[in-house]
Amino acid sequence: MTSLILVGCGKMGGAMLAGWLETGFVDEAIYVVEPNATVIEQFASADGIIIVKTANDIPEGVNPSVVVLAVKPQTMDEAIIPLQRFVRPNTVFLSIAAGKTIRYFEDKLGQKASIVRAMPNTPASVGRGVTVFVPNSNVSEETTLLCGDLLSAVGEVISIDDEALLDPVTAVSGSGPAYVFFLIEAMAAAGEKAGLPMDLAYRLAKTTVAGAGELARQSEDPASQLRINVTSPGGTTAAALEVLMDKDGIQPIVDRAIEAASRRSKELAG
Numbered sequence: 001m002t003s004l005i006l007v008g009c010g011k012m013g014g015a016m017l018a019g020w021l022e023t024g025f026v027d028e029a030i031y032v033v034e035p036n037a038t039v040i041e042q043f044a045s046a047d048g049i050i051i052v053k054t055a056n057d058i059p060e061g062v063n064p065s066v067v068v069l070a071v072k073p074q075t076m077d078e079a080i081i082p083l084q085r086f087v088r089p090n091t092v093f094l095s096i097a098a099g100k101t102i103r104y105f106e107d108k109l110g111q112k113a114s115i116v117r118a119m120p121n122t123p124a125s126v127g128r129g130v131t132v133f134v135p136n137s138n139v140s141e142e143t144t145l146l147c148g149d150l151l152s153a154v155g156e157v158i159s160i161d162d163e164a165l166l167d168p169v170t171a172v173s174g175s176g177p178a179y180v181f182f183l184i185e186a187m188a189a190a191g192e193k194a195g196l197p198m199d200l201a202y203r204l205a206k207t208t209v210a211g212a213g214e215l216a217r218q219s220e221d222p223a224s225q226l227r228i229n230v231t232s233p234g235g236t237t238a239a240a241l242e243v244l245m246d247k248d249g250i251q252p253i254v255d256r257a258i259e260a261a262s263r264r265s266k267e268l269a270g
Contacts, residue, residue: 013070019153
């Protein structure tokens with residue numbers, strides 16, 4: 001890899017940069033385009049990091065293998081203009097901007113541009129994210145693997161061929177952490193109503209959700225089996241699940257939530 005350009009070093013861009021530095025994956029220069037000095041301060045002394053305020057400040061001789069686009073979707077129009085000079089056969093543009101389609105980038109960068117669109121989620125900030133990505137037809141198999149390796153610095157990576165799947169992906173994993181956080185809130189609130197002090201209820205809810213998630217991650221059993229394993233017939237868990245799994249319980253609510261998020265993802269993509 002000759003060099004890499006990271007445009008935007010906010011929460012997600014910063015998480016990826018930290019992952020690359022920790023793993024030593026990028027062994028050449030990383031140009032970081034970030035006008036906010038406070039945001040980039042933690043990386044200022046890192047070896048191989050070259051910080052610039054705008055993409056126009058990147059020297060003409062730089063030949064990046066990957067240009068990672070990690071700016072907010074509403075600022076993409078402005079950010080992408082000075083990057084057009086990097087459209088080359090050996091350069092891929094990897095976007096993590098929600099709602100910006102492959103067609104959008106092809107319109108901005110040209111039909112010959114190699115483009116990968118990715119949807120990460122916020123647990124990437126602690127190295128436990130999951131990112132789904134899709135390349136356009138110009139991206140080689142080797143470059144697809146390279147992008148997957150870059151994204152794996154912040155968690156699990158899944159490659160797909162159908163860009164339309166990114167709408168439900170956004171609804172399940174992109175927005176999913178918020179659903180889990182709300183579950184923690186709801187469990188804590190219910191615990192308080194049942195008589196627990198709020199700080200204890202919150203601690204129990206948060207730690208239980210985190211532990212159950214880790215158990216699910218490490219186990220080869222499906223979630224349905226893990227649920228059965230912890231449910232004694234006629235016990236307390238069974239009594240709770242009778243409510244949660246009722247026809248008017250949590251499943252139809254989750255169905256509607258995922259449908260609403262997926263629909264909104266399509267609307268934002270235009």
